[in-house]
Amino acid sequence: MKINLYKCLLNLLYPLKCLICKAKLEVENTWHICLHCRRKIKINLPPFCLKCGKPRTQGLSDTTCGECKENRYLFDRAWAVSIYEGVIKECLHLFKYRKKRRLLKLFSELTCNFMERFIDYQSIDLISAVPLSKSKMRQREFNQSGLLAREIGGKFKKTVLNGNLIKIKDTPSQVALSGAKRRLNLIGAFKVKEPRLFKDKNILLIDDVFTTGSTLNECSEVLKKAGAKKVYVLALARGS
Numbered sequence: 001m002k003i004n005l006y007k008c009l010l011n012l013l014y015p016l017k018c019l020i021c022k023a024k025l026e027v028e029n030t031w032h033i034c035l036h037c038r039r040k041i042k043i044n045l046p047p048f049c050l051k052c053g054k055p056r057t058q059g060l061s062d063t064t065c066g067e068c069k070e071n072r073y074l075f076d077r078a079w080a081v082s083i084y085e086g087v088i089k090e091c092l093h094l095f096k097y098r099k100k101r102r103l104l105k106l107f108s109e110l111t112c113n114f115m116e117r118f119i120d121y122q123s124i125d126l127i128s129a130v131p132l133s134k135s136k137m138r139q140r141e142f143n144q145s146g147l148l149a150r151e152i153g154g155k156f157k158k159t160v161l162n163g164n165l166i167k168i169k170d171t172p173s174q175v176a177l178s179g180a181k182r183r184l185n186l187i188g189a190f191k192v193k194e195p196r197l198f199k200d201k202n203i204l205l206i207d208d209v210f211t212t213g214s215t216l217n218e219c220s221e222v223l224k225k226a227g228a229k230k231v232y233v234l235a236l237a238r239g240s
């Protein structure tokens with residue numbers, strides 16, 4: 001009760017505003033964006049590719065996409081919570097580059113809802129995040145995927161093991177590179193510190209954005225070499 005009163009007073013002095021459209025927010029709002037903006041987030045609903053999680057045209061079901069027919073992914077299956085555009089893209093940008101860490105609640109809620117609906121999480125033994133290199137970590141101060149992994153682990157009572165899969169090579173920004181160059185860049189970029197911790201485990205690997213899947217592929221390969229039984233991937237958003 002006391003906290004509520006304090007919150008209300010604080011809200012009178014410094015009104016909470018939607019981080020996207022600046023509309024005034026209710027005191028109870030924990031997402032830090034308004035309902036109107038939240039509704040604009042496109043959740044990745046089925047049908048999606050049974051291998052890489054890419055959204056599929058309505059009418060197609062239980063199939064894999066063209067890229068996956070060539071079977072180039074080394075993870076067992078991937079899902080993406082939303083489509084990487086508009087509000088979620090802006091939110092992720094604010095979170096990563098403008099340090100708006102209060103958006104973590106929104107990300108974790110979206111991800112946990114998705115997991116409950118579409119992922120059989122009983123078989124997952126542990127959760128791990130795609131790591132950042134040391135210098136990236138110093139520059140950004142936190143790993144967005146690591147924070148999300150911890151939230152999900154807490155909610156589903158799963159062990160979270162961040163820091164055992166590490167990034168040992170700094171790679172230039174992947175955005176401007178072609179698929180082949182991305183893959184070349186990433187060779188030898190990841191390492192497992194203690195393979196026995198991953199051995200025979202079903203791992204859920206968390207990432208913020210699934211773009212070409214090169215990073216996730218490279219991580220999956222390293223995890224499998226360490227003895228992981230299955231590697232599943234869950235990304236907050238899916239680029240095209």
Ligand SMILES: [Zn+2]
Nearest residue numbers: 018021034037
């Ligand atoms: Zn808004």
Ligand SMILES: [Zn+2]
Nearest residue numbers: 049052065068
């Ligand atoms: Zn696919």
